[in-house]
Amino acid sequence: MLKNGRLMKLAASLAALLACFLMVFTVYGEEDGDVLIVGVPANRCPVFYIDEKTDEIVGIGVDMMRIAAENAGYNPSFVDIQEATLKDALDSDAYDVVMPFGSAIPSAKGNPSIISSSLMETPFTFVTKQDRNLSQFSNLKVGMLRAQSGVAETVRKRYPGLTINTYETIQECVKALREDRVDALLNNSYNWSYILQKPAYSDLKIQPTAVFSVSFRVGTLDTPEGQAVIERLNQGIERITDTQRQAITLDYTSRRLYKYDLSDYLYQYKLALLAALILIACLIVFFVRKQKAATRKREEQLRQLVDIDPLTNMLSMSGFRKRVEELLRTHPDIQYLITYNNIRNFKFINDSLGREAGDDLLRFWSGKLLENLSEEEAACRITADHFAILRWIQDEEKIKQDEQRIIEPVRNFLIGQDKGTRVQICTGIYVLTPEDYQNIDVDKMLDFARLAEQRVCSTRKDGYEFYNPEEWKRGKQVADVCGHLPVAIREKELQVWYQPQINYETGEIIGAEALCRWNHNKLGWLRPAEFIPILEEAGLIYDLDCYIWNCVCEDLQRWNKQGDRRTISVNLSRCDIREELNTPGHFFDLIKTYDLSPDQLRIEITESAFAENPELLIKTTVKLREFGFQVEMDDFGSGYSSLHMLKEVPVDRIKLDLDFLSGAGDPERGRIIISHVVQMVQSLGMNLIAEGVENISQANFLKSRGCVEMQGFYFYKPMSSKEFEELGKTKTSSNAKEPN
C-alpha cells in the first residue's frame, strides 16, 4: 500500500513537473513564436523607415505587419531589402516574406508568387505641378519609383490606359514631372505626406480627386512553405481590428518625420541667404573701396609732401619737373620759356627783418605767380628764395603786364609794409628749342636759365637776361605769327598779291603768280619768308594756303564774270601735300564752287616736297593733272635734286629760278648751264618760264635761248589784286618793258 502510495506520489510529482515544463515551454514557445524575416523597403517613410534613435525599421507597414504576424504566432524581424525591386526580393532566400504587394505578381526570375489578404487599404494619390488639375487619369503618363514596380503592375492592370515610367529616385520622378516628361507622379499618400514636406517641392500639388486605394499585402514565392506561411499570416491579419489600423495610421501620419537637410535650409531661406550674400558682397566692396580710397589718399598725401612746397603751396622741384614734362609732352605746339628767379638781397631781408618777414615775402610772390599763371604754365620754389617758372611766350605786351602784375608788387612788398627795402629780383630766361620738346630735360633747361640769372646778379642789381636771345626772338615771332593767324585771316590782314608773267616775245601778260602778303597789326608788313617757315613748322600753313587759294578763286570768278579770263599760279607748301588733306580734291571743290575751268589754276610744287615724300608728290601731281589743273615745278635749279624730280614728276611747266645766276661762281658757266636746261626742258616737251628776271640782259639772253615766258621785277613787282585787275583791263601796262 505504502509502496503504492509512494509510487502514486512520485507519479503525481512527475506529472506536476511535466505540467510545469509544458506550461513553461508553452509560454516561452508562444512568446518567441517562429521567427519570420520580413523584407521591406526601408526608404518609404512613414510606411517603412529607419528610426534614427533605435536604428530599427519602423513605420505604418511595420506596426501593421507586427500585429498580424504576432497574431499568427510569429516573431517578425524586419530587414531592409537590398534588391532593386520587390520582384527581385521575392527570389531571395534572405526573407521569409516580402512586402508590400498590391496583387500577386511573378518574381523577377518568373516564379509565381502568393500573397496574403490585405493588411490595410493604402490610398494612392497623384501629384502634379501646381498649375495642373487632373479631372481624369485614363490617358495619363505617370511617373513612379522603380522599387514600386509591383504596385505599378497592379495599377497597370487596373487602369490599362495609364502609361507608367519608372525612375530610380523620387528626385528623378520630380525632374521628369517638371520637364513634362510625365503628367503626374503616383505614390502612396502616406509617402507623399512625408515627401511633400521638402521645401523644394512646394511647386507640387496633391490631386485630391485622383485617389484610389491599393491593397497592402505580404507576399512570398508560391511554394508549399510559402503557402503555409501566408495561410498562417492570413489568420493573424483577420484578427487586426479597424481601431488598430486607424491608430497606427494616425500615429505615423501625424508625426513630423521629415528632417531638413542642408539643401532644404538653403532652399527655404534662399531669399534671406541671397540678401545676406548681397549684403556681405556690398560690405566687401564698401570696405575694399574704402581701403583703396584710404590708400589713394595716403599716396596723394605722400605725393603732395614730395611735390608740393609746404611754405608757399607751390610745386616743389620734383613736382615742377613732372609737371613740365607733362606740359611739354601734351603741348608741343606752345612756345615756352623757363625762368630762374632769385631774390638778390634775401639773406639781408631774413637777417634784418626776421625769418617770418622773409617767409611772408616768399608767400606773397608765390601767391602773385599762382594768380597769374594759366593752366598750361607752372611755377615752383626750387629752394629758399629761388623760383622757377615755365611760361608761355606771348607778345611783349604780356611781358610788360607780367612785370606790372607780378614783379613790381613783389619788389615793393616790403616798402608797402614800411620796412623800407626794395626787393631785387634777378631773372635768367631760357627759351625752349624744338629739341627740348623731343628730349625733355628740365634740369638742363634750368641750368641754362640759372647761368643767365647769374649774369644778371653779377653785373646788375636786378632785371632779366636771356640765355639764348636768338631763340627768344624766334619764339616771339612764332607767338606773333601763329597766335595771330586766325585774327589776321578774319581782319583781312592777309592779302593776295599778284606778280604778272609775260611773254617776252609778244609783250602779252600770260598769267600771274599769287603771292601772300601780311600787313600785321603790330609788326607791319611781313614778307612770306618771315612767316611761311614758321607756319610750316607749326603745322598751320594749310590754313593760310586755303585762305589764299580761296581769295584767288574769288578773284578769278569776278574776272570771269567781267569777261576777263585769267590764269593764276598758286603756291603749294610741301606741308600741304599730305594724304589726309586730299589737296587735289580740295582744288577740285574750289573750281566747282567758283565755277572756274581747271586750266585757270597752275599749281606750283617745290623740290622740298619731292625730297620729303616723292611717291606722294607724284601721286598728288598725277591727280591734279587728271582734274585738268596745270602743275608747275617751282624754283627749278635752286635745290639739289632737280634732275631726279624732273625725271620722275610729270609736270606741265618748269619755273627756272634765275637766282641761280646771281649766286657765287662764274656767270658765263651759269649761262651755259641755263642754255642747256632750256634745251633739255624743251626736249622733254615741257613749258618753261624763268622767274626772278631783273634786267634786260637776262631777258634778252633767255629769249635768245628760246625761253620767252618770264616773271620778275624787270617786268612787274607783285601788286595788289586791284592793281592787277586794272592792269588786265589795259592789257599791256606802261610798266611792262617792250620786248627787244
Ligand code: C2E
Ligand atoms: P616763289 O614761289 O618762288 O615766289 C617768287 C618769289 O620771288 C616772290 O617772293 C617774289 O616776290 C620774288 N620775286 C619775283 N620777282 C623777283 C625778282 O626779279 N627778283 C627777286 N629777287 N625776287 C623776285 P615772295 O613774295 O617774297 O615769296 C617768297 C616765297 O614765299 C615764294 O617763292 C613762295 O615759295 C612763298 N610764298 C609766297 N606766297 C605764298 C603762299 O601764298 N603760299 C605758300 N605756301 N607759299 C608762298
Ligand code: MG
Ligand atoms: Mg612760287
Ligand code: MG
Ligand atoms: Mg619760285
